[in-house]
Amino acid sequence: MRPQPEDVLKLAARIVELKGDLAFAEAQWDALFIGTVSANQNPKVRSISEESGVGRILSLMNASPEKGFEAPAISDELNIPLATTRTTLSKLVGRGKIEKRGPALYGALTTKEKEVHEGTS
Numbered sequence: 562m563r564p565q566p567e568d569v570l571k572l573a574a575r576i577v578e579l580k581g582d583l584a585f586a587e588a589q590w591d592a593l594f595i596g597t598v599s600a601n602q603n604p605k606v607r608s609i610s611e612e613s614g615v616g617r618i619l620s621l622m623n624a625s626p627e628k629g630f631e632a633p634a635i636s637d638e639l640n641i642p643l644a645t646t647r648t649t650l651s652k653l654v655g656r657g658k659i660e661k662r663g664p665a666l667y668g669a670l671t672t673k674e675k676e677v678h679e680g681t682s
Contacts, residue, residue: 593614614639614641615649615653615658617641618646618649618650618653618659619653619658619659619669621635621638621639622659622667622668622669623669625669626668626669626670626671627668628668629662629663629666629667629668630666630667631665631666631667632646632647632650632665632667633646635650650667653667654667657670658670
């Protein structure tokens with residue numbers, strides 16, 4: 562039995578609505594742990610506050626740039642849930658804010674790495 566076109570359109574509209582709700586919820590999640598959403602509430606424009614999970618992780622790593630950090634140690638040190646720490650570390654690596662030095666080992670960008678990510682090499 563073929564679905565009725567009206568039913569398909571209703572379901573497609575509902576899916577679009579739910580995707581929008583999900584994007585908004587993800588932006589709120591990121592604001593809690595990754596940075597603050599700007600005053601215009603555009604989830605693509607964020608600033609990193611020192612109090613955010615990202616700010617605290619970057620501060621910890623930049624305080625000892627030669628040191629390698631594992632997610633469980635960061636989680637314990639900063640009192641951030643381990644799952645959130647792992648997700649944040651992955652996003653920071655993807656955004657070129659920190660480097661992955663080995664399996665489960667992360668660290669602050671070296672001067673050379675910063676130049677590569679900033680395009681000044």
